[in-house]
Amino acid sequence: MSVMKRLxxxxxxxxxxxxxxxxxxxxxxxLTYEKQLENLQKVRRALADVATARKRLELQAxxxxxxxxxxxxxxxxxxxxGQEDLAREALAxxxxxxxxxxxxxxxxQQVEQQQQQLETTASRLQAQVDAFRTKKETLKASYTASKAxxxxxxxxSGISESMTxxxxxxxxxxxxxxxxxxxxxxxxxxLDTGALPDALGGGGDDIQKQLDATxxxxxxxxxxxxxxxxxxxxxxxxxxxxxxxxxxDGPAPAAGAPAGGNS
Amino acid sequence: xxxxxxxxxxxxxxxxxxxxIEQLDAQLMDALERVDEAEFSGTLADIIGQVRHTGTHxxxxxxxxxxxxxxxxxxxxxxxxxxxxxxx
Numbered sequence: 001m002s003v004m005k006r007l008x009x010x011x012x013x014x015x016x017x018x019x020x021x022x023x024x025x026x027x028x029x030x031l032t033y034e035k036q037l038e039n040l041q042k043v044r045r046a047l048a049d050v051a052t053a054r055k056r057l058e059l060q061a062x063x064x065x066x067x068x069x070x071x072x073x074x075x076x077x078x079x080x081x082g083q084e085d086l087a088r089e090a091l092a093x094x095x096x097x098x099x100x101x102x103x104x105x106x107x108x109q110q111v112e113q114q115q116q117q118l119e120t121t122a123s124r125l126q127a128q129v130d131a132f133r134t135k136k137e138t139l140k141a142s143y144t145a146s147k148a149x150x151x152x153x154x155x156x157s158g159i160s161e162s163m164t165x166x167x168x169x170x171x172x173x174x175x176x177x178x179x180x181x182x183x184x185x186x187x188x189x190x191l192d193t194g195a196l197p198d199a200l201g202g203g204g205d206d207i208q209k210q211l212d213a214t215x216x217x218x219x220x221x222x223x224x225x226x227x228x229x230x231x232x233x234x235x236x237x238x239x240x241x242x243x244x245x246x247x248x249d250g251p252a253p254a255a256g257a258p259a260g261g262n263s
Numbered sequence: 264x265x266x267x268x269x270x271x272x273x274x275x276x277x278x279x280x281x282x283x284i285e286q287l288d289a290q291l292m293d294a295l296e297r298v299d300e301a302e303f304s305g306t307l308a309d310i311i312g313q314v315r316h317t318g319t320h321x322x323x324x325x326x327x328x329x330x331x332x333x334x335x336x337x338x339x340x341x342x343x344x345x346x347x348x349x350x351x
Contacts, residue, residue, distance in 0.1 A: 002288045002289065007332040007347065117271065118270075127324065157326075158326025159326060169335065172270070
């Protein structure tokens with residue numbers, strides 16, 4: 001069995017159904033023209049929606065990319081501090097982001113295709129509207145003169161088939177837009193709730209807190225060592241040059257203390 | 264024969280080129296029934312390529328009806344299955 005023949009049958013049935021409403025051929029022409037204009041409006045609106053969906057995807061991709069880069073940097077920083085577990089956590093989150101990014105890429109391709117199909121549909125409809133506007137007056141005149149019902153029927157059913165195609169393209173685009181919006185909403189939520197810490201929020205995430213705490217602790221250790229060295233130089237061993245005795249092995253790691261939350 | 268690609272427009276395809284397209288069409292149905300997504304999308308792309316290549320694109324004011332209809336470019340198997348279900 002053929003897909004193309006079955007689909008043709010479905011399109012014809014839809015097109016005929018759309019035609020059943022008008023009885024008088026002249027009315028039918030006007031009605032068809034009205035419908036064409038309506039259809040064109042709908043396609044234009046959908047086109048605007050697709051453009052919005054596309055921009056939103058692009059914005060999210062940028063945010064996710066920035067976040068992935070940040071996690072990469074954090075992993076490096078954590079390793080530098082000797083916190084391998086934290087580095088591992090940052091990389092694991094980065095992998096999740098990479099998955100999201102990949103699927104955003106696929107969606108972006110789809111949305112581009114929708115946009116292209118809608119643009120084609122819009123310009124085709126526009127050309128048809130223009131052509132049909134003059135044609136319908138000619139047909140009306142010939143109908144009243146003789147009875148060219150057959151040619152009216154043919155013209156109208158041709159238009160109707162084309163409008164059915166436009167309607168189906170529109171439905172498909174709207175489904176895709178809805179799916180994309182739902183998905184974009186889910187990603188926004190994820191970015192908001194901090195499951196994927198907001199790339200633009202800056203510094204507020206837990207990995208960063210741990211890194212900051214560790215580097216603060218390191219700084220405290222350094223200062224402590226410097227102080228010890230000063231005191232040591234002043235009180236105990238005047239014969240030794242200041243700081244050289246204790247300064248070297250001073251920064252003892254203050255382990256455990258800065259561990260914030262284990263999630 | 265006039266072939267419509269949904270979302271794209273109509274092409275007048277010479278009769279001599281129809282058998283190749285019909286064969287691809289049968290393959291498409293086969294992929295649909297076996298739920299072979301990869302085969303399905305590959306075959307659909309082939310059909311669309313063939314129609315574009317062998318057919319002459321019809322201007323919008325040509326109002327002759329089409330006899331064969333090809334799904335939208337990039338359609339998934341599920342989408343086409345749903346479309347075909349509208350006819351039953």
